[in-house]
Amino acid sequence: PTINFDVTLAAVYLVRNPLDVAVSYSQFAGVPIDPIIALMAEPSGIGAGNEQRVYEFMGSWSFNVASWLSVPHRPVIILRYEDLLAAPERGFSRLASFLRLKPTPDQLRRAIEKSSFDVLARQEAAQGFVEKPETAEKFFRAGKAGQWKDVLSPDQIETIVAAHGPMMMRFGYVAESCGA
Template sequence: MGGIIWLASYPKSGNTWVRTFLHNLLTNAERPADLNELSKFTIGDGNKGWYETVSRKPFDSLSPEEVAALIPKVQEAYARSRPDSVFVKTHNFLGKILDVPLITPGFTAGAVYIVRNPLDVVISLSDHYGLPLDDGIGMLNDPDAYSAETDRKVQDYLGSWSDHVKSWETMEKSMCHTMRYEDMLFKPEKTFGGLAKFLGLNPPKQRLRRAIKFSSFGALQKQEKEKGFNERSDKTEKFFRVGKAGQWKTALNPEQIDRITTAHSHMMEKYGYMPKARKTDKL
């Protein structure tokens, strides 16, 4: 049995991009990996099918307490599903629900955490969940935020954007590799190369560059346009919407920017996301 390597992020921060890169890097195919086969390579945390398999009961018959108690057993099943380590995507914060850890330490081999400017996150988040921007900001700032249960998966426990980032920072640094979405965009070879190194891989440059190319935002958009994407929300037309940094400069008004920067100033400063104007205001 291997251990779980968590691919963790707040929603709409680049998790699927990282999963696609890893799929392309490890398979080393001559053509881009099929976007709709990611689940064969990376397990999605919270899929109800795993809970039904482990409990041998229909999911709808389980109480919230029973679902929480099953979390470590489900995660053991993840770990046992591969002879070596297994990648598992999660949007949960690193904490507990009903006194049960959402991330079971005993089955965890490590984690990759993807962080993105919350000013941009909220635009993609609002589109993904079909929310007005002001409601998306409310979700981003809510310490009790969660993404609702669907017919396929249990709800994700998020907390606020800052709480989410802070929670994953508590994992031992040697076990958790943090990546900024913006560095994936502007310094892809260095950033994805750093991820490969963290995972103990040393791919030739040609292989690394091909995996980056095959998982580029344009390549993912093209695939979604041609054959759809089975993880797209039914509240939006496209999963891969824009894939740029700095959209907030034209999409958010000053009051909306202020609501986000006020709520998350410490963490935004730490990751280089605080707008210069706001930095000046503090002086």
């Protein structure tokens, strides 16, 4: 309800493997991983808001993703974070096409460069970043996919897959026949 579709032409939604989300969100919130895993599965959702931000209801990770898959009256492009890291040209080209933009190869290259994790992290180090919570050392922490493999325990992985397996399968984050 906080998004006014009367003045919204379309939406861009970035989805990220919830195994990595748990690691990243734990650092972002300054909270241990296990409570974050529980919060990400909570159907009543994660809410946030303060003097600078409107209250935001996100629901569980699966609910949040599903809510963007089912917007019937506006175009929505869903991009996997991992794909943008692995093949930024392909992802940015899809995005530009969705937005009905026709960038030159040089414009596309510059857009990718200026929005790269390294550039954004350097900007944050030099100028700060308004969305960084006080609980986090920095907003642009690592920007990598697959960190969960070195951080999460087998039990934590199992808990996340049990809570989000069907949606994870839909995005290729987990195979139908195995864990993560």
